[in-house]
Amino acid sequence: MMDTKFEHPLFVKYPRYMQELASLEDVFDFLDDWPEEKRGDTYHVLSKACRMAAQGVFPIAAIRENVRRFLIKERVLANIEEVPLFIAKRGTDQSLGS
Secondary structure (H helix, E strand, O other): OOOOOEEEEEEEEOOOOOEEEEEEEHHHHHHOOHHHHHHOOOHHHHHHHHHHOOOOOOOOHHHHHHHHHHHHHOOOEEHHHOOOOOOOOOOOOOOOOO
């Protein structure tokens, strides 16, 4: 089975929360939820590239870069400084504040 995880996740900022995009599957979920009235040419090209990546035709690293560019264009890419510390340290057993 093909590995569809990104080397480094991307984060989408919303008014009250952030969404992590760490894999191709996460991107499909994100695209499914994208408002229909905002689905322009860029959205459709990205969606097609994601389908190609799922078939093994398009590299996952290139998908991540294209998603990053899409998020920048739509002004929803979160800066790493905006991501809460507990998300940045996911996978560790350290507690916050001792």
